[in-house]
Amino acid sequence: MNEIKEMYCELGISKEVYEFGEEILEGLKERFERIDKIAEYNQMKVLKAMQKNRVSEAHFAATTGYGYNDIGRDTLEQVYADIFHTEAALVRPQLTCGTHALCVALSANLLPKDELLSPVGKPYDTLEEVIGIRDSVGSLKEYGVTYRQVDLLEDGKFDYDGIERAINERTKLVTIQRSKGYQTRPTLSVERIGELIGFIKKIKPDVICMVDNCYGEFVEIIEPSDVGADMVVGSLIKNPGGGLAPIGGYIAGKREYIERAAYRLSAPGLGKEVGATLGINQSFYQGLFLAPTVVAGALKGAIFAANIYEKQGFCVIPNATEERYDIIQAIEFGKPEYLIAFCKGIQKAAPVDSYVVPEPWDMPGYDSEVIMAAGAFVQGSSIELSADGPLKPPYAVYFQGGLTWYHAKVGILKTLQEMVTEGYTSIKCCDKIG
Numbered sequence: 001m002n003e004i005k006e007m008y009c010e011l012g013i014s015k016e017v018y019e020f021g022e023e024i025l026e027g028l029k030e031r032f033e034r035i036d037k038i039a040e041y042n043q044m045k046v047l048k049a050m051q052k053n054r055v056s057e058a059h060f061a062a063t064t065g066y067g068y069n070d071i072g073r074d075t076l077e078q079v080y081a082d083i084f085h086t087e088a089a090l091v092r093p094q095l096t097c098g099t100h101a102l103c104v105a106l107s108a109n110l111l112p113k114d115e116l117l118s119p120v121g122k123p124y125d126t127l128e129e130v131i132g133i134r135d136s137v138g139s140l141k142e143y144g145v146t147y148r149q150v151d152l153l154e155d156g157k158f159d160y161d162g163i164e165r166a167i168n169e170r171t172k173l174v175t176i177q178r179s180k181g182y183q184t185r186p187t188l189s190v191e192r193i194g195e196l197i198g199f200i201k202k203i204k205p206d207v208i209c210m211v212d213n214c215y216g217e218f219v220e221i222i223e224p225s226d227v228g229a230d231m232v233v234g235s236l237i238k239n240p241g242g243g244l245a246p247i248g249g250y251i252a253g254k255r256e257y258i259e260r261a262a263y264r265l266s267a268p269g270l271g272k273e274v275g276a277t278l279g280i281n282q283s284f285y286q287g288l289f290l291a292p293t294v295v296a297g298a299l300k301g302a303i304f305a306a307n308i309y310e311k312q313g314f315c316v317i318p319n320a321t322e323e324r325y326d327i328i329q330a331i332e333f334g335k336p337e338y339l340i341a342f343c344k345g346i347q348k349a350a351p352v353d354s355y356v357v358p359e360p361w362d363m364p365g366y367d368s369e370v371i372m373a374a375g376a377f378v379q380g381s382s383i384e385l386s387a388d389g390p391l392k393p394p395y396a397v398y399f400q401g402g403l404t405w406y407h408a409k410v411g412i413l414k415t416l417q418e419m420v421t422e423g424y425t426s427i428k429c430c431d432k433i434g
């Protein structure tokens, strides 16, 4: 259809770049169909949970003050519990982000002298201060909770011997991060998480297994709570918020652990009973309803980018053909100006702040400059198309999101256009792409 090509042209994408993208897409049809099937399944899973809990207009009404009897909030939590197949869930705007939700889940269920174990290597950056890996005011370490870590083996496998040795009489909670986050280790499939939990529970049946589920929700048809996780935790400005949740986090799991989390979040004695939702329940429900297709679009974008940039000769992680277990894509550019050009392309494709030019800056907490591109409806939302990377070797960009596949597509083409225009790469045409 020529009109489409013209429209891309009006958005600044040349015929060559567009056609290169189309040829890449030819080879991705079957994979995209599989992703659509997963989205279809998950759409019904969400729908079924909403119908079962008789979600109705009354659940969208605003509450204020203490928020007693906020039926929208309470029902939403039951909907989450049904989707994750758990006894209970805590889902609310008072959980301000993913880090906060993880912090609440941990500090509610770990007491002084308990030990926390990560059997999958170093956790996400922001958790270092929560745990006290980097000394920090208010960390678990300050409260006398110790921490042990077992790294993955060189080939990405679990170090079962090391894990067995690390588990001791004080080991109370095990934290398993599903997504690689911004590291180079592989993302864990739900199946592998299940194997790990099975192994750990055989050694110590009463240990609490928590999964940091960030960026993983709805990528597969099962979730870690389907394979033995006692708690799954995540952010609503990532996958399950569907791009519409303006804030929030969730913890789903065994009733006992969720109740403790609620007492930690509000106050002992108050728990889940308080916490007004101020009228944002509708966006939680609606975002959750859209999340399966939003995640599918983001996944397609990640795979499209991997194929484009691998074909252009760059190292992409995961590679063009690997199975996906989260929505993050890394591309190693090797040169700072390439990384910057990529981020400029993402920014130029944004629906918000497209005219802004991203520049590297000294962000607090980082040991090099960082560049970020995001033109999002919700500040910092990384289910929306976004990219960032530290200005240091290997000059890797991490990017993720896209509220629709078509937006992810135009964003990625825009990055390639930027690279081509700057003369950093050229369209290497296009014998058969598999």
Ligand SMILES: *Cc1c(COP(=O)(O)O)cnc(C)c1O
Binding pocket: 097, 098, 099, 100, 124, 126, 177, 178, 179, 180, 181, 212, 214, 215, 235
């Ligand atoms: C994003 C993320 C977090 C933290 O979530 P925020 O909402 O940014 O606080 C924790 N763990 C992983 C794996 C993440 O991707």
